[in-house]
Amino acid sequence: MKLWPRTRPDSLLGQLRSPPYLRWEAAAGKLWMVALVLGPLADKQAVWTRWLPITLLSAPLYLYLHGMIYRGPYRYLPWYAAGMVAIGLIAWPFNGVALGYVVSAIMCLAYLPTIRQWLATVALLYVPVALVSMRMHVSPWLMILVLFASLLSGAGHFLRMSNLRKESQLRLSQDEVRRLATLAERERIGRDLHDLLGHTLSLVALKSELARKLAQVDPPRAQREMEEVERVARHALGEVRAAVTGMRRSDIAAELVSARLMLEASGLVFEGEWPEGIELPPALEAPLALVLREAITNIHRHARARVASVRFQFEAGRFQMCISDNGCGGLAAHGNGVSGMRERIRALGGSLQIDSPARKGTTLKVMVPLSTQVAATEDHRMLQAVTTGKVA
Known part of the structure; x- marks a missing residue:
């Protein structure tokens, strides 16, 4: 069973490819509802027959509208927030904590695409809130404080959403470039x-x-x-x-350039340069380039790292490539494409070592003999020359 329900492609989560942070933020936006019961219970003057029925009726409606903010059609987001404000204004005279419905709606409006739309919608929805507060003789300073706190929290939402949108657009741009x-x-x-x-x-x-x-x-x-x-x-x-x-044929130098563009666009620091004047046989370079591509893709998708590096070392008759990051570690021995990398390296007569302790990053060390590959390449060239009639 999946932890998160399936999202619509035109929803907020669908447009941003359902980032984990936003999903957890959607879940955390419901935790404050515990105060809807604890608040009145702590008030000795509160009569449960007055606040409990309206609270039990309003809570499911809020949960539905709050969920639709993230999973419903994005174009209807202001209407879902308006519904949350309406629920809050109806329940507020009976349960003072129900003002949290309004605060949550103001914060969710920060998911709108521009700050101008957010502030204009907040100003429009806050008019009935101010009228109800005046009718209830609530201190205007308290309402100003609530508005300020809502806008401050919403600003944090807006900045995070802006970064998520930029990252999503960057991924779409990369996909379009690849296409x-x-x-x-x-x-x-x-x-x-x-x-x-x-x-x-x-x-x-x-x-x-x-x-x-x-x-x-x-x-x-x-x-x-x-x-x-x-x-x-x-x-x-x-x-x-x-x-x-x-x-x-795949080129390791080209894969390094692609890795740098991918990781640095995601905020990672990448370190790695191909040594000048060094050439590998095509039969060796092509599989190693694919191994490097798979390792960099795993770092980008799963590692949650800040720094990644690739180092190359040439010894007597042996080539070594070391790919490391400072991410979460815990890489499975047969997951995330590791099996495919092992098969490619085994076909070259080499070995793949993985050091991936939990929360301490991952290091992949590839070692391949050079002499065998050079000899195999020369034999292949000779065979091709014979079959094409260039060698008597």
């Missing part, structure tokens, strides 16, 4: 394949047709044409293999 980059890459791949294969396949088709017609008339020339078809096909195959290798 556009993927679209551009697909278009580039389509153009490259057209440039690589369009002319070549047309040439193969023409020469094959010519060889078919010459097979009975001039067999030697037909044989020469088929040899030319074979040569063109092998050349095209080599170009396609080279293009696919370039498409599949």
